[in-house]
Amino acid sequence: MITQAGRERRVQDMGHGDHLCLAFADDAEQRRVVTAYLSDGLVSGERVMYFADQCAPQEVLGWLSAAGVDPGPALATGQLQVTTADESYLAAGSFDADAMVGALRQEMWDSLAAGYAGFRISGEMGWALREVPGADRLAEYETKVNAVFAGQRASAVCQYDARRFDAAGLETFDRCHPGVVQLEELYADGVLRLVPAFRAGQRSLRVVGTVDYRTTDALREALESASAWSGDVWVDMSELEFIDLAGVRALAHAADRLEAGRRLHVVDLAPLLCQVISVVGWDDIPSLSVSARGVEA
Structure with missing residues (x-):
């Protein structure tokens, strides 16, 4: 496929x-x-x-x-x-x-x-x-x-x-x-690429590679840029290899800062990481939607 x-x-x-x-x-x-x-x-x-x-x-x-x-x-x-x-x-x-x-x-x-x-x-x-x-x-x-x-x-x-x-x-x-x-990358190095894209017709941010202490700031800045787009924010994690707790926190904070009525949709996230978000309680943020890999958002 x-x-x-x-x-x-x-x-x-x-x-x-x-x-x-x-x-x-x-x-x-x-x-x-x-x-x-x-x-x-x-x-x-x-x-x-x-x-x-x-x-x-x-x-x-x-x-x-x-x-x-x-x-x-x-x-x-x-x-x-x-x-x-x-x-x-x-x-x-x-x-x-x-x-x-x-x-x-x-x-x-x-x-x-x-x-x-x-x-x-x-x-x-x-x-x-x-x-x-x-x-x-x-x-x-x-x-x-x-x-x-x-x-x-x-x-x-x-x-x-x-x-x-x-x-x-x-x-x-x-x-x-x-x-x-392919649209112009917001960030790219040997560890992480952050690429604007369209997923199912929705403008999205595609995360490719690893989010850790080296790249969390880049993710945070890219999420800020994506938050300036109109409507909901979609973050495609289908090519994410690893994300640490600080990276997950950046997603939660980006969702929490959205205006009323807007949501941040994290899609195609590894099931284990979905569980981590649930355990920490970040899935209680009304503006954050998380769906596991292979599950429709």
Whole structure:
């Protein structure tokens, strides 16, 4: 079974054949991923296409310029094309999943035939929330696109804004992709990694490795950052190897500091550690929810 973490790929590590989902909850994260993805493609001699929706095309071009990549020459030669969802996904006034799959396949073949090193594309998918005809086939389209890119010198990043799509929608579209873009780590060393992610469509903090005297402060700071997110806080412990009492205390204190009505959900925690929390009495904190590994929260 492939875990969600096992499906993650840093954008700079993407390769040919990848079709990844990018769920993001802030503009800076979107800009970081998109800029890296587009600029890497241009530098590598690939043909690059971008379909904007919430962002204006000129804004996307500005991201490249700010990163030191002049988009002018690539636009002039056709290596780079930045257009809108209305001129691409919805060019016919509605969304035709099969026609769009065919168009992508043709763009890929034309790019390779023109001598480009590869083909890459990224699109903002918020247009699907406008209730345009055919938008209900978006999941079907995403699944069919997998076959277009698999084994080819091509890749794609599909962008879903978690501030606009609900958790159920995010999970659905996430699962249509073979992989997801890993968000920027809040902390990483040889002992512990703290990674923002999405679990079942919910924004979460994934804890990977060991929490002990060396890394408790890092966990505490990451929990503080996660507490600034909207809604409940989800902490994914599926890849936790060890956590000491100070680390567990940091979780309890983070929950206790949340505003009324919010909860901190610690999920996929080892059963023994769930028992420790119960014995100490921290499970009595109203804002703390703890579920054992393999048990639905």
